[in-house]
Amino acid sequence: MQKASDDVSNIHSRFSLTLINPSSHYFSLVGSLITAVVITITTYLGYLASEDFLFRIPLVVGVLAITQLLDTRFTKKKEYSKVLHVSLFANLLWVAVLLMGLLASVVLSKETSLFFITLGMFLFASIRIGVFTTTLGVSIKKIWLICLIQPLAMFLVLIPQDMWISMLTNPLSLGYGIVFLIIASAWSLLTDKAGRPGMQSTHKTIQAYLASQGNDFAEAEMMMEERSNETKVSTSQIRLLSSNGDTEFRMILPEIHPGPYHPVGGSNIPYLIYKNFNSSVMVLHSISDHSLNLPSKNEVENYLKNLEKSEVKEEGAVCTEPVTVQINKARATGLLFGKNPVMFLSLSPHGMEDIPCYMKTEIEQYAKNRDYTRIMIVDSHNAMGSEISKTDGEDMLKAAKSCLDSLITKENYPIEFGYANSDDMDIKTQDLGMGGLGIICLKINNKKYFIGWADANNMENGVREKIVENFAKKGYNLLEICTSDTHYAPVKARNRNGYYQLGLMTDSEKLSKWFLSIATNAETKTTSAKYEILENQADVKIMGQSIFEDFSKALDNSLKLSKGFMIGAVCFFITSLFL
Numbered sequence: 001m002q003k004a005s006d007d008v009s010n011i012h013s014r015f016s017l018t019l020i021n022p023s024s025h026y027f028s029l030v031g032s033l034i035t036a037v038v039i040t041i042t043t044y045l046g047y048l049a050s051e052d053f054l055f056r057i058p059l060v061v062g063v064l065a066i067t068q069l070l071d072t073r074f075t076k077k078k079e080y081s082k083v084l085h086v087s088l089f090a091n092l093l094w095v096a097v098l099l100m101g102l103l104a105s106v107v108l109s110k111e112t113s114l115f116f117i118t119l120g121m122f123l124f125a126s127i128r129i130g131v132f133t134t135t136l137g138v139s140i141k142k143i144w145l146i147c148l149i150q151p152l153a154m155f156l157v158l159i160p161q162d163m164w165i166s167m168l169t170n171p172l173s174l175g176y177g178i179v180f181l182i183i184a185s186a187w188s189l190l191t192d193k194a195g196r197p198g199m200q201s202t203h204k205t206i207q208a209y210l211a212s213q214g215n216d217f218a219e220a221e222m223m224m225e226e227r228s229n230e231t232k233v234s235t236s237q238i239r240l241l242s243s244n245g246d247t248e249f250r251m252i253l254p255e256i257h258p259g260p261y262h263p264v265g266g267s268n269i270p271y272l273i274y275k276n277f278n279s280s281v282m283v284l285h286s287i288s289d290h291s292l293n294l295p296s297k298n299e300v301e302n303y304l305k306n307l308e309k310s311e312v313k314e315e316g317a318v319c320t321e322p323v324t325v326q327i328n329k330a331r332a333t334g335l336l337f338g339k340n341p342v343m344f345l346s347l348s349p350h351g352m353e354d355i356p357c358y359m360k361t362e363i364e365q366y367a368k369n370r371d372y373t374r375i376m377i378v379d380s381h382n383a384m385g386s387e388i389s390k391t392d393g394e395d396m397l398k399a400a401k402s403c404l405d406s407l408i409t410k411e412n413y414p415i416e417f418g419y420a421n422s423d424d425m426d427i428k429t430q431d432l433g434m435g436g437l438g439i440i441c442l443k444i445n446n447k448k449y450f451i452g453w454a455d456a457n458n459m460e461n462g463v464r465e466k467i468v469e470n471f472a473k474k475g476y477n478l479l480e481i482c483t484s485d486t487h488y489a490p491v492k493a494r495n496r497n498g499y500y501q502l503g504l505m506t507d508s509e510k511l512s513k514w515f516l517s518i519a520t521n522a523e524t525k526t527t528s529a530k531y532e533i534l535e536n537q538a539d540v541k542i543m544g545q546s547i548f549e550d551f552s553k554a555l556d557n558s559l560k561l562s563k564g565f566m567i568g569a570v571c572f573f574i575t576s577l578f579l
Contacts, residue, residue, distance in 0.1 A: 076137025122177030195554025351385025460503030
């Protein structure tokens, strides 16, 4: 059985399939109308040997535009943009068939055949069957009634009336056309069942996902919540309070994972926590994976309300200086509050996916054996990469254990802290979430240490190192920069990842300038403090592993079926070129 992280990686690798559509429906509208003009010119010059096409062009284009509007009446969500995308692809396919027919006549030294005009129309209808049933929510019965409306309407104004009957009743054209319609229908029926028994309808899941991309996420959340299981999740906090009680700051480590994707469920939960605690907080990434996603806004609200009931487990006024252990690529940085270590783990600048849960279990057991009370383990999540290798994982465990061993020997000193964020800086960039940037300055034993935070989905490799270097030039010791791994997206990123990691859109020098400005502000606010360790247990529904397994399986099976049908359809089409 695959781990949830493996299934999510597999699903994520398929994300590029959603980028096939043009980014704008205006592009598809203009593109489909231009393609209709090409179809008309190619038909008359290449097949009918006539230049009498000028008055046909506005007729074909007009019919296409009208039927595109008509198509929206038949779709589940009445989505004009998706109708236009389908129309563009279908028209391009018709053009391709016409050009292949002409090429075959030249290469094989035979006469051009009107058969390819009719075949192109049937292939136009076939692609409508496939796309309308999978993404637009049209049933197979209904699509058989409407699949020919647009291409047939275009055909009737494209071809002279006296040629209609002979071209449409040609046995060869009808035979090939019906076969392609059947192929498209069989593909649709089989791919819809590709995820069974775990997923009853692959198409409905795809439709819910596509609808959620337009902020219509009710159906997607309902499907995910139905599949979710109630469980108990913990949230740990370190709360720093100034001696006069006027200011406070929290490091919060939720056991839940941001996601599954914007704007569904807990995708923006780091910011929601940030906002609930008056923006004086760093919401850190725990060692967790997508199986710990909250599936809906209802569960997010439930979690946030419960978070207010956190219990103080321990308090004090001293901590150790930080310890950093580097073993090859792996780095562990820790501080000790009483008998409660806080540890930041990273492979930056080399990067990795989420730290696997087995490492958390092993580190926690090691800490328990060293008589620590509780440990907060932070996945710094500050460089892009694949699943952690065995070698890097072993190095990270060694670094973490060595860090814990060193912290035991460290002296304790009174704490001073200062915190500042970017809320007043009017920072807006496509690779940063709503929580912006934050810096905490810890003054321990008359030395100042800084920890940076960004409400972002990971960081571009090497950006952390450049910022740390720029801090060092100013005499500042920046221990680590962490991201929240938010799945909120200010804009829809049309790339393979589906998001912009911090540093991809904003260069490291600009980020350094922002962080340094915030650090200077935090430094001026340093004041003596005490700490509190808080714990919370909440009963919430989480998505679990099976939903990712089932969706991953459905995608894999659908793609295998699609490849098989595509190869068969292409081979069958090639036979038509030799007729």
